[in-house]
Amino acid sequence: MSLSRLIGGFVRRHSRAYVSSAFMLVGVAVCTVWVPRTVGATIDGLAAHALDRDALLLKLAELVALGVAIYVLRVGWRLRLYGAAYQLGVELRTRLYARLTAQGPAFYQQQRTGDLMALATNDVDAIEMAAGEAMLAGFDGLLTLVMVLAIMVLGVDWRLAAVALLPFPLMAGAFWYISRHIHVAATDSLTRFSKLNDHVQEALSGVRTLRALGLEERSSKQFSELAARAADSSLSAQKWEAAYEPAVGLTLTAASALTLGLGGYLIWQQQLTIGALTSFTMYLGQLIWPMFACGWVLSLIQRGKAALQRLQPLLDAPLSVDDHGALTRLADGPLALHAVRYAYAGQSRPALDNVSISLPPGRTLGLVGPTGSGKSTLLRVLLRQATPQAGDATWGGQPLAAYTLETLRAAISWVPQESFLFSATIAENIALARPDATRAQIEQAAHMAAIHDDILRFPAGYDTAVGEKGVTLSGGQRQRVAIARSLLAESTLLLMDDALSAVDTGTETRILDHLAELRRARPGLSAIIASHRLSSVVNADLIVVLKDGHIVESGSHDDLLAKDGWYASQWRYQQLEASLDAI
Secondary structure: OOHHHHHHHHHHHOHHHHHHHHHHHHHHHHHHHHHHHHHHHHHHHHHOOOOOHHHHHHHHHHHHHHHHHHHHHHHHHHHHHHHHHHHHHHHHHHHHHHHHHHOOHHHHOOOOHHHHHHHHHHHHHHHHHHHHHHHHHHHHHHHHHHHHHHHHHHHHOHHHHHHHOOOHHHHHHHHHHHHHHHHHHHHHHHHHHHHHHHHHHHHHHOHHHHHHOOOHHHHHHHHHHHHHHHHHHHHHHHHHHHOHHHHHHHHHHHHHHHHHHHHHHHHHOOOOOHHHHHHHHHHHHHOHHHHHHHHHHHHHHHHHHHHHHHHHHHHHOOOOOOOOOOEOOOOOOOEEEEEEEEOOOOOOOOOEEEEEEEEOOOOEEEEEOOOOOOHHHHHHHHOOOOOOOEEEEEEOOEEHHHEOHHHHHHOEEEEOOOOOOOOOEHHHHHOOOOOOOOHHHHHHHHHHOOOHHHHHOOOOHHHOEOOHHHOOOOHHHHHHHHHHHHHHOOOOEEEEEOOOOOOOHHHHHHHHHHHHHHHHHOOOOEEEEEOOOHHHHOOOOEEEEEEOOEEEEEEOHHHHHHHOOHHHHHHHHHHHHHHHHHO
């Protein structure tokens, strides 16, 4: 979509604000061009001794009234127009936010957080300015130009107008040349700011790592270089914008010189009055604003175009996971994978290959295997964060794609490998999926996740603010808060992706015991536990061993020990390791 179509559609949706602003601008332009005419008539009247005291006071009162009217109308159109123009920024940011929240992990693997933040701030601001400032300056400047030129030609002297306009084609050529360079400079400025923003975001997020590795100086040097480049590109754009002013100044200076030369000759020939020349000179001065407005509009439009060129691909980017399902209620039946194959983009070896699993309602599935065996990928397929290239995943006999994403994800509680907490209190983080949960329900979920006692040791208890991404909590505490959040949600399926890796074996046992109690209380609750620690899946109804994306073993804990394969070997190793740790 072009910038003109975007702004045109917005103007049509907010036509009342723009039309009322246009009428007020017309009033401003009429009052503005009337001032020189009144001044010229007053001067001619004084020169001819045709004005008495009362008539002079009336003329002065007329000028004061014009000034007041201009002030009131200017305030009015600013309130109306800017109020509408800022709404475009709200709409664009809302569209961008909605698009980003609908995208899947595959999209974010190709994007940088700092760049996305820059698009939502600087780039949207540039488009917003094009819809507000540019529309205002363009309409006001054009209207003033037309009215001033009309009065100069028809109301004063057409010969003076013709001479005054001689330098203007040169100015138009200069404006065209400058605007082309502004577009390039503005694009470069926005891009460099995005890189700077991205560096700051990464540095602040990883400040602990930078300090631990002693990389503060290197990071500061990189920041200084990026900041200098961003400043240079911004300065380059400002330099080209500043070039408009000399072009306007030279043009009006040349026009004034030509006007005074011809005007003086016409007065000498008694073909023009002094008052008329004074009025014409004032009108010529009023052309300063249309000329500056032209430069300002061209600058804002080029900046808006550059911003839209960066923003539009993001708004038009196809969703990494389609949401074309129509089913809004889960069907009864097992959750199953049928010969599923999935490979990440750019990878020759599939992460999952010919994987078939069936999980009846109310059962627990354990997923184990070496690092990179495909456990997390399998969970992503169930969450519809990844779409298999072959085979299919079904729930209750219906393909997962047949359900709306909202229905599917509302039925699943997911605890990822890296637990994410929001900058809120512990209670608010636990109750994220159930904002209406009572404090007793929140505490019950925390107790089941074995985090209740830890929370009570904080001075503010459940009202303790966890900071950005839960920075005030330890890794194990963050994991257990995330587990409590999932247990509180009234879901049908619980997915735990190595969610017990940061807790000790004693805490792990308590959490698993509480999970077993919850399953007995809610017979329809199914669970899939992916873990490197085999003790997490000992009590699972079915354990599947993945290796290089293939199922190499499956069965209960006892069955797999009897087979003496990878599971049995890893079990003996982990038991020996636990025994040594206990010494």
